[in-house]
Amino acid sequence: MPELPEVEVLARHLAPLLRGKTIRAVHVLRSKVIRPTSVKKLEKSLIGAKFTSLHRRGKYLLFELQRSNAGQIACLGHLGMTGRMFLQPKAAPLPKHTALVLDLGRLNFVYEDTRYFGRFTLDNASVEALGPEPLSEAFDADSFALELKRSAQPIKVKLLDQGLVAGIGNIYASEALFRARISPRRKARSLKRDEVQRLHREIRVVLQEAIDCGSTIPLDFAGEASKDRLFYFGTSAESSQFYEERLQVYDRDGKPCVTCKFAVKRIVQAARSTFYCPKCQR
DNA sequence: CACCATGTTCCTTG
């Protein structure tokens, strides 16, 4: 469930559930996801620590914990393509691809990830390379324009660069460009001032709308029912219908453009699918 | 069997 809005909704959901809880034990079932941190170091750092806060930065989750004597510590989470994080009763069976479990006493914090592309680590290097938060003042149209001027990549590909602006993924890159009426094939440096301004605005609008949408869904992350409630995840009729209404071009290859009825086109850029309306987006 | 999938990182090439 991994773009900025999904991670934001998850962070808001988990923050109050984790606050004040103390980690009794750490179980690493897939050491790959904690690299470069070692199992020993993670255990030593986390056992006995208490969750104090949880924030999102780009697509990352930043867990802050207080250790009884040793002061504060920060932990970084990332969902990769297929990761989920939730709380469940200690007695509940763990999902097949559970990568890490934090024993919180009565409850377990579970991180499961089918493809194991995600992370749960003490290493925060990747967060420091992130560009501005798109929904904050730090993301301003002028600096955005300057950055785009330095790139010869197609604008769609450039939007996926987390150093340009943090949190946009493959779905919202297509959606923002559609709303801004800009072709994903344009070179980043070729965008005119007003196009950059439209794109800057639509990035913020589409992400904020998605957060608002996700925030209204009754969330149940734990157990079996959790899997398919959110966003693009899930193929249950209820959730996919809910989601499809919000996506205007993504995954609509051959279907009529919601604005002009022309067929939406799928192309491949940097080995990823891009969807756009050739008529509306120039 | 083929191709597709919400992401990042590492290695190579120019």
Added chain:
DNA sequence: CCAAGGAACATGGT
């Protein structure tokens, strides 16, 4: 040194 391109990672769905 830097930007850009492509493969790799791992599993499951269609």
